[in-house]
Every structure is written in structure tokens, then in C-alpha cells.
Amino acid sequence: MKLDHSSITEINNYLDLLYNQLPALENSQDELHRFWCRSYDRDIANMSLSMGLFLLHPAFHKRMDGTNIELKHQGDFSGKQKEGLMVNKCQIGILVEDAVCAGTKTVSDHNWPRSLGGPTRGANHLELCGACNGAKSNSILLFNWKQDITDVEWIGELLRDICGARGGCN
Helix, strand or coil: CCCCHHHHHHHHHHHHHHHHHHHHHCCCHHHHHHHHHHHCCCCHHHCCHHHHHHCCCHHHCECCCCCECCCCCCCCCCHHHHHHHCCCCCCHHHHCCCCCCCCCCEEEEECCCHHHCCCCCHHHEEEEEHHHHHHHCCCCCCCCCCCCHHHCHHHHHHHHHHHHHHCCCC
16 A cells, blocks of 8 residues: 555654654643643644544543543444444455455444544444454554545544533633
8 A cells, every 4th residue: 555645744743643742741631731722723624634633532531620521422333323334345445445355244443443532423434344354453554644634524523522521722
């Protein structure tokens, strides 16, 4: 798989935030809050995809008093959700252009990993066979980094929910 320059830049930016910025912030709710307020823009279109996805990280799912923010669409896909989404065909071709897998014993997976704040809802749902799901794991490399942040509607929705639950940036 060959990624274009802008996708590589977004991936590198995200990885820098995850592995260099987050460890310095995680021990202090004040630092997390200040970072959130400096980085979050109510006009989601002004944010980079990498920053928007980073601000969805579970580390930011806390209020200033340290209590957890319970977001909609977190957890596993329920049986009812799966009924409308599952076609019993591995969808690896959504992640890797022109890839075809004949796997039919499939599981529900998250396009953007749940462990990194990805929601459990149709727009973030993938159906993968066990082998493809295991290979993907919670990798960010197969995510479509070419899209604009405004094209992934659940990012803006979740960021607004987190901002509201965090009490804004007073």
C-alpha cells in the first residue's frame, strides 16, 4: 500500500500527538483542559483530521473534576445494530483499495479504532473476516487519511459532545 504525502503527514501528526504530546498531558486534568481549549475549534472545518481524531482520544473523556464523560455510541456493536449493517462479506476493500477477501464468517469492527475514541455506529462500522480483523487490529494506518474532517460527520458530533460535557473552555 502506497500512501500519498498528505496522508503520511496526517499520520505523522497524529502519531506525534499520541506519543509525544499525550504522555506530557495525561497526568494533569488542567493540562489536558488547556490543551483541549487551545486545539479545539467550534468550526470543525478549521481543524486538521489528525487533531480532530486526537481530541477524540479517551484521555479527553473526562471533566475538569476527573469524572468520566459518557458518550453515545461507545462500546461494542449490539445485535440490533449489526442486523442492519452485516452482509456476511469481508469489507477489507474499503480499507485497502482493490483488496478482495472471500471471508464470509465476519465480525463487526470499527474503522477508526474504539480504543482511540472511535464510535460504535454505522458510519464507523466495518465488517471484516477474522483474519483481516486480526491483521487490522487497532491500526490507524488503514484509515482514510485523504478525507476532510468535515466528511467524517461523527468526528464533529463527538467533539461537540465532549466540549459540552467538559464545560467548554472557560
